Amino acid sequence: MLFRALKGPLSGRLTFPLVCLGVWLLTIELVxxxxxxxxxxxxxxxxxxxxxWDEITGNTLAPHNVYQTFWISLQRLGAGMLIxxxxxxVVGLAMGxxxxxxxxxxxxxxxxxxxxxxxxxxxxxxxxxFGDTGPIIAVVLTGVPYVIINVREGxxxxxxxxxxxxxxFGVPRERAIRHVLIPSLMPFLFxxxxxxxxxxxxxxxxxxxxxxxxxxxxxxKFWYDAHRAYGVxxxxxxxxxxxxxxxxxxxxxxxxxxxxxxxxxxxAEEAFDQPPAVTTEPQRTPQHG
Amino acid sequence: xxxxxxxxxxxxxxxxxxxxxxxDDVNLELGGHVFVSVVGASGCGKSxxxxxLSGIETPTNGQVTITQEGGPARAGYVFQSARLLPWRTVMDxxxxxxxxxxxxxxxxxxxxxxxxxxxxxxxxxxxxxxGGMQQRVGIARAFSTEPDVxxxxxxxxxxxxxxxxxxxxxxxxxxxxxxxxxVFVTHDVSEAVELSNRILVFAKGGRLAEDIPMDLPFPRExxxxxxxxxxxxxxxxFERIGALTVR
Numbered sequence: 001m002l003f004r005a006l007k008g009p010l011s012g013r014l015t016f017p018l019v020c021l022g023v024w025l026l027t028i029e030l031v032x033x034x035x036x037x038x039x040x041x042x043x044x045x046x047x048x049x050x051x052x053w054d055e056i057t058g059n060t061l062a063p064h065n066v067y068q069t070f071w072i073s074l075q076r077l078g079a080g081m082l083i084x085x086x087x088x089x090v091v092g093l094a095m096g097x098x099x100x101x102x103x104x105x106x107x108x109x110x111x112x113x114x115x116x117x118x119x120x121x122x123x124x125x126x127x128x129x130f131g132d133t134g135p136i137i138a139v140v141l142t143g144v145p146y147v148i149i150n151v152r153e154g155x156x157x158x159x160x161x162x163x164x165x166x167x168x169f170g171v172p173r174e175r176a177i178r179h180v181l182i183p184s185l186m187p188f189l190f191x192x193x194x195x196x197x198x199x200x201x202x203x204x205x206x207x208x209x210x211x212x213x214x215x216x217x218x219x220x221k222f223w224y225d226a227h228r229a230y231g232v233x234x235x236x237x238x239x240x241x242x243x244x245x246x247x248x249x250x251x252x253x254x255x256x257x258x259x260x261x262x263x264x265x266x267x268a269e270e271a272f273d274q275p276p277a278v279t280t281e282p283q284r285t286p287q288h289g
Numbered sequence: 290x291x292x293x294x295x296x297x298x299x300x301x302x303x304x305x306x307x308x309x310x311x312x313d314d315v316n317l318e319l320g321g322h323v324f325v326s327v328v329g330a331s332g333c334g335k336s337x338x339x340x341x342l343s344g345i346e347t348p349t350n351g352q353v354t355i356t357q358e359g360g361p362a363r364a365g366y367v368f369q370s371a372r373l374l375p376w377r378t379v380m381d382x383x384x385x386x387x388x389x390x391x392x393x394x395x396x397x398x399x400x401x402x403x404x405x406x407x408x409x410x411x412x413x414x415x416x417x418x419x420g421g422m423q424q425r426v427g428i429a430r431a432f433s434t435e436p437d438v439x440x441x442x443x444x445x446x447x448x449x450x451x452x453x454x455x456x457x458x459x460x461x462x463x464x465x466x467x468x469x470x471x472v473f474v475t476h477d478v479s480e481a482v483e484l485s486n487r488i489l490v491f492a493k494g495g496r497l498a499e500d501i502p503m504d505l506p507f508p509r510e511x512x513x514x515x516x517x518x519x520x521x522x523x524x525x526x527f528e529r530i531g532a533l534t535v536r
Contacts, residue, residue, distance in 0.1 A: 168343040168366035169386035183376040261414040
């Protein structure tokens, strides 16, 4: 029983942070024994945890507390993602439906996709200066190629058998689009949204470092300028926790709700640990960049 | 009940060296409360004929008219696989092909779900049903539009023998009760003989080779000597047109 529990995925998940903690402490010991002065820049887990607790309880030296900071960043991320989803949706739809539109945009999409986040962040800072516009545009430019590619593939994989069914029954085109095309695109849009969120979040932070006057990225830089390594690591960890919270409590819940018709949606998490279930229907897989 | 008139129907796919003739100069008239089966070897144009009749495909040449007392007829279609919208419930799948979502329409859909013994499954998603149940939903969907003519493309070929047999019995019962015109594509001669009033035998190259009337009384059992003779006649036709090679 105990052996089975240890072999299970839960024990793996619980062991991982403990192993990380051990590696962290050992690294500090090792580095400090070689370069004693490095202790100043290598914070202990307890220093980082203390910093995070202070931030969470509002006891901070930064101009905004952690909640205000994340709210500012979240608004920028939301605006950027909305623009990326709309623009990417329209362009992806056009690319999926028309070969000439696809030929026109394809190289541009690949070029934007290949551009590093840092380059977008620097460009947006130079082009738009300090403020909201630069970080928002950085989110758009980071997320939009993933949305375009996913929507294009969704349109290409549209279920022609269901369109034929609709035509055989004389279903009006508008109703077929609403009940066949749009729902068939949802898994692709959802995957695009998840990627745009994860990558846009990173792009946003980098843009805020260079072109922000507030927000999560700017605050990380604030702790960097203050030469507080525990602040940089602690804030980055808060950032990770915030992203994981969103992933777990927003995207997962939303996914279960939107795809409740798909039996495997309810076991999405277990799918990583167990062999995939055998299905009789051909699966249409969203593209993950 | 509908009247179907097919004149010089011709359908080709591809062009040049890749050209394939799916239907070649088919002329046919059928209508009334009939159950017509279309049989033939794979690739003889059976499904193409059904797709043209239902408007999914357009003919290369020729004309098809489907009328009901002079006006255009309503059609329903049962496919080889159920072709249900996986993201809609069973009831919503039936409502998707209706003209409106009014209460009488909902009640009519419920009646047909009851007929296929799935009256309590209206709120389920197709993924929660077995293959046989999904096909039943497909049949209920086709009947629920109260079509004048029903097209069925090998609807039981993916099912196990027991489920297929029970669905055949249900279909026959529904056909007798509703008085529809049914055009049924199958590669199973036994199925065609047990269900039909008329069997159309198609040859390779999309040619209508034989039109065989089936006047035996219903219900027809496989063990019945007359049914066995009728099957033998269909197989003899296959031999004559070269679709069946006996060593």
